[in-house]
Amino acid sequence: MPDAKSDLKDDGELKEFFYQLKTLEKDHFYAKIWHIDIISAKDKKSAKAQIESELDVILAEKITKKETKAEFKIFIVELTNEWRKHWTTVHVCKVCETPYTHLMKKQMNEYCNSEVCSDRCNLLVRKDKIDEYRLQYGKSPPCIYKITNKESGMVYIGQTTQPVTLRWYQHMFHLTGTKFHEHVLNSKIDDWQFEVIEVVKDVKTLNEREQHWINHYDSINSGYNTATAKAEDKSKKRQKSQDASSNNDDKKEEENHEYKQSTENL
Incomplete structure (x- = not known):
């Protein structure tokens, strides 16, 4: 890992850069995010070189016909104070009270709303909101x-x-x-x-x-x-139902993966 001090020039200071690495698979309608993080470097070029060195990959910001060596497409931008606050501020999940940041959620491929730490907790919030709606509007x-x-x-x-x-x-x-x-x-x-x-x-x-x-x-x-x-009996039933739903989602994902592999072999 490069020495951070070697990146300092005169009175220059290290800057923070947010980056995403995306796959270049041709059989996807859009590139999949493979890695996401924040890195410190003196400039954008140095940040890209540091990422390539640490992860041992070849990166390109733009993919052209001449570009044949790149393994991943990189999106990289200098962090402003506003975006630093967005990605690194610690929140507490309103359901399970687990601390999290938006960067942590992205790294774990959790795409739920900003009030909760995971998709599982998001389902519980959604159920509560449905109950509130029913009560408010008398449905x-x-x-x-x-x-x-x-x-x-x-x-x-x-x-x-x-x-x-x-x-x-x-x-x-x-x-x-x-x-x-x-x-x-x-x-x-x-x-x-x-x-x-x-x-x-x-x-x-x-x-x-x-x-x-x-x-x-x-x-x-x-x-x-x-x-x-008993309240705990009802909670267990709801949890059992949610676990069953989660297992069904996992099964569907596995079936979709198997289907994709079978079609690739045709």
């Missing part, structure tokens, strides 16, 4: 519902922030093997009565209000509920 107020078996009078108590008709449909046709769904499976749809018993103003109290109605109808001992309305 789907959070509520407690009761499903009653007309013949036995046994009930199931649940909560939802989804449209209640969707939740009713899910219980009737997306069975999961629970005690309640086993009874649904062995009956007809008109054996059941669905009703909203409380519209909840504050979504944070959903678990509390669900537990109130579970106790009121004693639906664990004499109904179809099998567990209390």
